[in-house]
Amino acid sequence: MPKISDRGCEMPNSPIRKLAPLSDSAKARGLKVYHLNIGQPDLPTPKEGLEAIKNIDRKILEYSPSDGYRSYREKLVGYYAKYNINVSADDIIITTGGSEAVLFAFLACLNPGDEIIVPEPAYANYMAFAVSAGAVIRTVPSTIEEGFSLPPIERFEELINERTKGIMICNPNNPTGYLYTRAEMNQIKHLVQKYDLYLFSDEVYREFIYTGSPYISACHLVGIEENVVLIDSVSKRYSECGIRIGALITKNKELRKTVMKFCQARLSPPLIGQIVAEASLDADPEYLLDTYEEYVERRKFLIDRLNRIPGVYSPIPMGAFYTVARLPVDDTDVFCEWCLSDFEYEGQTIFMAPASGFYMTPGLGKNEVRIAYVLNKEDLGKALTVLEKALDAYNTLKESQKNNKAINSRIITF
């Protein structure tokens, strides 16, 4: 049997999806599983998007241009302008989800062995795309104690060497919900400028900011226009994860030309998804407001309840719809697995993403989980009750196992 590639072996399992088989088994046993693991909102897709599907009147579902329909790209210009992001249709390349945008950015910018610096915890799949490109992610840890704010910029600078090609951020941040401040963004800008680095900035959660502080896009940073690669996606803002429509945006012409070669190789982004995404740009402002307010409520509810569970701590996320919380357990990988395979409370259990998969430094985040607040408050409430019961049961079990061991070892020792 021929061998798997080294990168195939190195590829991390998704911390978000690796426990899915256990969740499936739990469901097969008749349990209700609350999905706190995945950023799959339960909020509706805007009706403009859904209607666009019904109105598709084509005889042939044909290829679209490799960089996406011009009409859609032109309409996006107006969308970005609302955020003071000034781009032209030519600056925008439509991709198959934000995922493909990250992959193509890495493939186009990074040689095997090249390094990028990412504050951790970070969206786990950056790691997967870096491995795909043969690139190396170096991380600077942010901490739950500091609310996952940007680590001192000197920590980034210390890692810079001749292989360093870029910095990658996610803002507002997945998994932490942190929103980088103007001062922090300026620190990043100066570093990018000083060492002429790429700045890959994943800003797919810009609709979901729950603080008075301004959203500073990488595209707002004057003087590094040619360095910035913006990653975007409609998945979260319109609850359209399934249509797989994202974008790679850059003012760097040479980079766009290169990315286009990767785009041409895979022919085109999904046709129907583009139709839905384009129509969704006309979503009723009421829809966006409702969605926003719903997340505001959920966030308040979640963080408040989390912090009242004994031993649990979550900082207050400022954006996106995740938080990284600390649990009173040694190893959330074991605990999250146990919740799915060995625990139930009134026929229910929970699926959380162990945070270790979002850290690259071994040992970090062992007692943290990422929780997505993409469920309605009622379900969220039930899920949190299950979490509380699970923590109780788990720690009681651990305690008794320890005692048994102690007894056993005494028996053996005596």
Add this chain to the structure above:
Amino acid sequence: MPKISDRGCEMPNSPIRKLAPLSDSAKARGLKVYHLNIGQPDLPTPKEGLEAIKNIDRKILEYSPSDGYRSYREKLVGYYAKYNINVSADDIIITTGGSEAVLFAFLACLNPGDEIIVPEPAYANYMAFAVSAGAVIRTVPSTIEEGFSLPPIERFEELINERTKGIMICNPNNPTGYLYTRAEMNQIKHLVQKYDLYLFSDEVYREFIYTGSPYISACHLVGIEENVVLIDSVSKRYSECGIRIGALITKNKELRKTVMKFCQARLSPPLIGQIVAEASLDADPEYLLDTYEEYVERRKFLIDRLNRIPGVYSPIPMGAFYTVARLPVDDTDVFCEWCLSDFEYEGQTIFMAPASGFYMTPGLGKNEVRIAYVLNKEDLGKALTVLEKALDAYNTLKESQKNNKAINSRIITF
């Protein structure tokens, strides 16, 4: 400005799409452009697929499983059984087009520097995906004189060294339309077995075979089940290029586990596309027969007319909907560009894919083009008239330029 990656520089431009801007300009000048360049059928998508779109009754367009919906994979089992390809739903991973299947296969199987052997001319994007994976494609030329049959297997064996990890074929072949015989497939099998290689087999055109000879899938070859990676796509068989639904199929469990990690990183294949593809499996047999017969007619018409144009030669393709034809010009790259930028006949021109982009060996295929017969016979007829007129005009122009040069050089010399 930070540097583009080496692989980004190496990435080939798509020979199918690189002239698209010239075609757009021609259209902007008011010309009718006949697309012979791209495998975008003008035949309708089956109504079962189109109706499935209308019947989508979801409130949320959510992620699907990373390996695709189980219901779709289970239904595919029956589809493949009709071709005596015996696979289970677990052997099938749904991908974003056949393109992603090739990319993930290469990423999962090939290390940077590893080699695969491909008979050329070959589908140009294999090259692009190999570059993406840092792998090297070695080619064995097939020739128009031999009707693009499999080159002697010894030519393949001569290229095998410690870096050789696989063989890639496309059967029926894009761009040549060749269908590998049972004897040829057995030769490939023995080589794969002898050196324990991967056999990547792209069989997306299996519906379109116009000869009594049997279709031998790589999955029919007994004894190399763990070596075979089947690449598939619904794009061509249902005229659904835009929905981006393909598949990677292998009995090799370890490989599937690895490919799944790449799948999880990009979250999921397109949701709506899967719905359309699943429904299309119920397409009226009449639809498939009509489509088939239409291609039979077009093929006959195209090849017959091509071979009656002075200086043009095309072998008779046995499958797919392409042919590689030889034209009486020195350089089809120049000629194809000229057709789009400098020529018109009664307000029309043609867009063909220069064959050089399908060869890796420099200099091969310089006087060949790939022609897709995806247009109705009337348009195909008009396109062929344009081709005939264009060849005439081009060669007359070349002749007069040569004479002018001769005159000029005489003037200078005297």
